[in-house]
Amino acid sequence: MVTLYDVASQAGVSIATVSRVLHGHGAVREDTRVRVRAAIDDLGYVPDGAAQSLARNRKDVIGLVCAEHSGLKPDQYDIESMSLMFYDEVMRGVEARIRERNLSLLITFLREDETLGAPEPEGGPVDARLRELSGKVDGLLIGEGILAPAALAKHARRMPLVVIAGDTGQKGTDMVSADNWSGARALAEHLIVDHGKRRLFHIDGPVTAPDAAARRTALQEVVDANPGTVVVGTYTGRFSVASGQVGTERLLAAGGPLPDALFCANDQMAIGALHALAAVGIRVPQDIAVVGFDDIFPASLCDPPLTTVHQPIRKLGERACDRLIARIADPAMRTKLELLPTELVVRSSCGCPPGPARRREVTPVPRRRPVAVTALAAVTVGAGAAAAKSPLLPTTER
Amino acid sequence: MVTLYDVASQAGVSIATVSRVLHGHGAVREDTRVRVRAAIDDLGYVPDGAAQSLARNRKDVIGLVCAEHSGLKPDQYDIESMSLMFYDEVMRGVEARIRERNLSLLITFLREDETLGAPEPEGGPVDARLRELSGKVDGLLIGEGILAPAALAKHARRMPLVVIAGDTGQKGTDMVSADNWSGARALAEHLIVDHGKRRLFHIDGPVTAPDAAARRTALQEVVDANPGTVVVGTYTGRFSVASGQVGTERLLAAGGPLPDALFCANDQMAIGALHALAAVGIRVPQDIAVVGFDDIFPASLCDPPLTTVHQPIRKLGERACDRLIARIADPAMRTKLELLPTELVVRSSCGCPPGPARRREVTPVPRRRPVAVTALAAVTVGAGAAAAKSPLLPTTER
DNA sequence: ATTGGTCTTGTAAACGCTTACATTCTCGGC
DNA sequence: GCCGAGAATGTAAGCGTTTACAAGACCAAT
Structure with missing residues (x-):
């Protein structure tokens, strides 16, 4: 191993000088610098990282x-x-x-x-x-x-x-x-405000997952803020394709009118839902809308392409x-x-017309204490979104 | 920062002893060991990686x-x-x-x-x-x-x-x-021997890519080894979906009878080919077979699912x-x-019936000098493969 | 010539650890 | 009680850097 000492003796200087030309710290006469550089190149010297860390007292x-x-x-x-x-x-x-x-x-x-x-x-x-x-x-x-x-x-x-x-x-x-929270809000609002969905079924994530919690709360708040809207049921999945499929099968097995939309806590489960729906011939989005979360790669590939929320x-x-x-x-x-901020990615599983994904960055919604949210949201958020006429709806596209 | 010295003085021993209990090297009396361990835990001592590297003369x-x-x-x-x-x-x-x-x-x-x-x-x-x-x-x-x-x-x-x-x-x-070489051979043999494809079009990779070269050579050798088989044309792509698409469009634009199969140097280009084919209504695999290489994730998702070679x-x-x-x-x-060894992954783009992918590890084919290969392959490899009756063909499945 | 300042360079002390070697204990056998 | 052999422990020399400080070189002004 080539060390500072080798370079120093080859260049006929002290190790301090070598170190100086190496880092350009102290003043070094031009001709010494050249000599030292030559020695470095000549020997193929590379400083030892461990020794540097020790001396500098940081590891980098x-x-x-x-x-x-x-x-x-x-x-x-x-x-x-x-x-x-x-x-x-x-x-x-x-x-x-x-x-x-x-x-x-x-x-x-x-x-x-x-x-x-x-x-x-x-x-x-x-x-x-x-x-x-x-x-x-x-x-x-x-x-x-x-x-x-x-x-x-x-x-x-x-x-x-x-x-x-x-x-x-x-x-x-x-x-x-x-x-997650604002993203889920935007997604829920797209479904409820833009598409007028009223009866939502929620395929939730595990109770231990904090991101599932954020999404759950957001959904609930948007629902609360829009009178006439309701979560008709919840299935607690495990973020897997299989659990999304099972949740949907349960929903179907229970009978009763189909909800307007499936709000899935992640894309994997939404894909599972798509499978279950396709298996019994229920059309998405004509008969029911399905949305996911995360925007994993297959979300753009499945049929229909999934409307979801992208994370940065x-x-x-x-x-x-x-x-x-x-x-x-x-x-x-x-x-x-x-x-x-997250990004709302609108494809066609929500009911929007097919075509390339439309993306919109979600402006963070300031988060209020639970009580305040419910009270204010009905006015502020709901009205605001309606007034803004989401740029993602077909009519406002282009 | 807590050092060996701190631990040593806390335990009333020398740093050498601490180091010894830390690594269980030398003999240490039980009660000392206990005292030292206590000091270590007490102070939350963690050895400094840089100092260790320096002393041991290796970085780990x-x-x-x-x-x-x-x-x-x-x-x-x-x-x-x-x-x-x-x-x-x-x-x-x-x-x-x-x-x-x-x-x-x-x-x-x-x-x-x-x-x-x-x-x-x-x-x-x-x-x-x-x-x-x-x-x-x-x-x-x-x-x-x-x-x-x-x-x-x-x-x-x-x-x-x-x-x-x-x-x-x-x-x-x-x-x-x-x-790559054996994998490409296996794939080419599947197409030629198992499916009886005779006229192949090659969508090649960049000339600078060594893996493309290996695949190219393998294809050529299998073709040479099977009389009546021919590469009717080659398009040199750049491993991208777009280039696969362009290559296929060129092929179609040139007119003439459709080849039996498209041998693509990677999956991306095969997917591009699939797009180009679908755009003009040519059915895969009924009208033409298409195979890729690499087994990237979307290969299992596209329509039809791609037969390809998986890399470990x-x-x-x-x-x-x-x-x-x-x-x-x-x-x-x-x-x-x-x-x-690579793995041949048979899905349905080659003409095999749809269903779950069938995988088979490719036994390495000993590589011979070009001359020898051509001579021997006709006997050894071709016959061997035919005799073995590939377990991947529909007839031999199950 | 002396002085004082600026540049340039060298010396040596860390940095925190491992480990060869030296030293001190311990203890059974005499 | 003393000896010697292990066992247990301590001492100190590195490992290859960085950097504070000391020292030397050089030069202009006195």
Whole structure:
């Protein structure tokens, strides 16, 4: 291994001088600089990262902790696994930022069996992995749902840490999330206000999922805000295609009039619903509208193409990274939650005419306390949306 | 920051002893061990990775260098971008191995504008990034097509390095690739031997792509080996949906009898072909068969589902990682190329009946010099395949 | 020549760990 | 009680940087 000493002796200077020309810090006479550069090139010297970290007292490395969905067969993609791409996209966002600042990115996947399928309380293997990691990085980016909020907060106290797509209710930890709530509102309003749907069936996500909660609340609020509208039933799914299908089959088996629309908590379940409906010959969107959430890739491919809400995943990574870097620079900074706007993606499963997807960024709706929302929404939000005459409806298109 | 010294003084021992209980190396009396452990937990001590690396003279980090396809709009998946998932999958394979051995994974994406769209000769920005990286890792995994073979070989001489999906012709560098050649042979044989297709049109990949070359050669060999079979034309595409579409339109515009099959060098182009065919009402597979390569996710979703060849991408990552670790342990080891078997995925675009995909691992065909192949293949391979009566044909299914 | 200032360069002390070697305990056998 | 062999522990020398500080070189002004 070539070290500073080798370069120094080859160039006939001290290691301090070599270090200086390497970083352009102190003043170095032109001819010395040239000599040193020559020696560096000649020997093919590359500074040792570990020694630099030790001397500088920073690693210039940030860690990204992802949850791996292990049900997936290696080397086989399927619709379920599309949610996996979430982290791939986050990673690209993070990496872009990292690189601009000449840092490095350390990746760790946590398998589902490690995370116990549910956020780990504390002291478990994930906790240990995180501690171990903390010796190698300046800060950590961690996905939601991997560690229980309490454990997360504990780690955040010991090292710079920001949570990606975290529970927006949780305070005291830096977080960057998509504005699920406003996105779901926009989607519900599109269905209710723009399309005049009145009787909605809700295929909900797991009760433990914070994003499902946000979407659920938003739907309920929009329904409450629009008299005459009602959620005729709810099925609690598990975010999988199969559960969306089962939920729909249950609905159909129960008999009674078909609801106007199926509001699914994610695209996978919406796709499941589409399957179930197609199986019994119910036409979408003529007989019933179906909408999803997330805008996973197959959403644009299914029949009919799915109206959904797109999340700014890559941006999530970028912002989380920015936040982390800020936190590293100033550990005393106030923690905060940052909500990124989502995008309403209108295709044809909602009843809009077929054609290329129409996209509209959802302006964040300021969130009020539950009581206030119900009261105000009837006036403010409902009326506002109606007055604005959504640019996504066929009549206003173009 | 809590250091060994803090723990040592808290436990009333020397730092050497703390280090010993930390790693269970030397003998430590039970009560001391307990005292030290208590101090560690108490202070929340975590060893500093940089200091460890420096002292141990190894980083326990390996780097993965991926090429990013920059044409992609952030946050929007499309068919083209599915090839991007290649690295995501490789990464998972690598990470799995890395973790078993308690190493860390450092990720770097190279954007297309950095890689100049083509393998960089030497001394360019990628070269510099790689050198820089080499100070932070014990070894590097790098994707094919990022750096020109010569530059790659130069780096390989300076540090442990293995190429993923590299040009299988290149020697002197460790490489792990999928057996494109055997996969393409199997696919071509399925079309020609099993389905009796005689007149094939080839939608080829770019001349610069080594994997396209392997597939091209394989096709030609199978054609040569089967008298009466002919490649009626070739269009050189660019691996994109659009180029597949254009190629097919050209073919149609040229008039003349329709070939029996379209042999596309990747799935994206096959999907483009499907579009072009559907646009003029030509039915697949009744009027013409179409096959792709890679088995990207949309291949199973398009109409009809695409018969193609699946690559063991995750395994590629695993094996490359294993190889790198071996190389790090023994820098003098002979370099070698490892070919991983591919899988023939039969859906219905080839003319097989619809239904779930039938998969069959392709046994590697020993590669002979061009002359020998042509001579022997007519007997060995052709006859062999016919005798075996492919288990994928409808008649032999089930 | 001396002085004082600016440039340029060198010296040496960290940084936090591992580990070879030295030292001190402990204890059974005498 | 003393010896010697392990066992347990401590000491200190690295590992390759960065950087504060010291020192030397050079030059203009005195």
